[in-house]
Amino acid sequence: MDELRPGDHACLTYSDAEERLDIVAAFVRDGLGAGERVICFTDPGDPPDLAGELAERDVKPATGGQLAIRDNDAAWLSGGRVSATNMIEMLSSELEAAHRDGFAGLRVTADMCWATRPVAAVDELLVFETRVAGLFAGGRLTAVCQYDRQSFDQVTLAFAAKAHPRAVAAAVYHEDPLLRICRQHAPPGVRLAGEIDYRRVPELNQALAEALRLGGDIHVNLTHLRFMDAAAAAAVGQAALSLQPGRAMAIVCGRAVRKVLALVGVTDQPAVRVRLAHGRP
Missing domain, CATH: 3.30.750.24 (STAS domain)
Incomplete structure (x- = not known):
């Protein structure tokens, strides 16, 4: 986490929920401190109060829409299906909005377990992780994609590690x-x-x-x-x-x-x- 820089696209694979929250909190806190807009995509009820978990880990309340916590299902599975193209277009719009609103950049962290839903195709996850790279070229988008080792098979985890230029983990x-x-x-x-x-x-x-x-x-x-x-x-x-x-x-x-x-x-x-x-x- 200490070496993550603007424009980085990183993968976090985890098996310890507390450790995952620590790393997410550090990622969010650094983004808020740098004047970036921060969006956390999370599963409903996991944890049930992400804002509270972040506050317990020294993440100060944000104002002016700087921090947003969004439901994975509402964001990725709108209409009962998901497509890599729609996901990338949504992130591109958020990046433009962050720039328009005067933020130094956009910082996104997402729990990728939406790809394990019956209505989601893991193929779209693979396409998304491959095509999204173009959004990082300007150095204004920083993202950490979270992969639960208990939810994904070894082949998908290996692909995720290869698709991301950076990886973050606790020492x-x-x-x-x-x-x-x-x-x-x-x-x-x-x-x-x-x-x-x-x-x-x-x-x-x-x-x-x-x-x-x-x-x-x-x-x-x-x-x-x-x-x-x-x-x-x-x-x-x-x-x-x-x-x-x-x-x-x-x-x-x-x-x-x-x-x-x-x-x-x-x-x-x-x-x-x-x-x-x-x-x-």
Whole structure:
């Protein structure tokens, strides 16, 4: 995401819904900050309140029509069918409107799962991704197309990766069946999911060290962490101790993980703020 530039057409393949929302939020926030018009095409009810999810990830409310959230079905499947030509014409019209209204450019992110609908032909998706390239030539359109790995077959995912000049993803420091450690884009920090013990402390330290170098407060998202041992909790505490004055560490976690953090003294540090994740044990 940090390397995405105006005129880029990027592909985001995801399997983690939270990670996807982080990346989308970073994409939207950067566009609003650059004075671009931003349109998010999303599936109805996924998530049910995209605006709220963006707000939780430090995306400030936009005025003057700068940010629009639109239903995929209404946009792509109007009249019960979809065509690549109509989709490209619609984006071209939006690009002209953004220019006419004085925006620096147009930034679009779209959940492409509309192509899996019974009334949609995946062939039209392939045509769209091939022909839409011409709209990016002027450097005024930037887009991220989102592909859920659980919704698309491997052939379509491979085509999507090839059709897009760029790809965006969270930096992953470790991933195996038990644990995933990755960078959190918005708010900036680190996300852990699964179970972590002393054997993965080096990977955790690497993730925390990079978050420290970013500046500002650090957000450690442990919402989906089921187990943490004392060694891993101590690593989080050491990172908090290294914060410069004025910086803070915000941790969100379940009750079981909070108990371990408390046992090693992390929750007692003045620079640490701990919030219990809603609905987590």
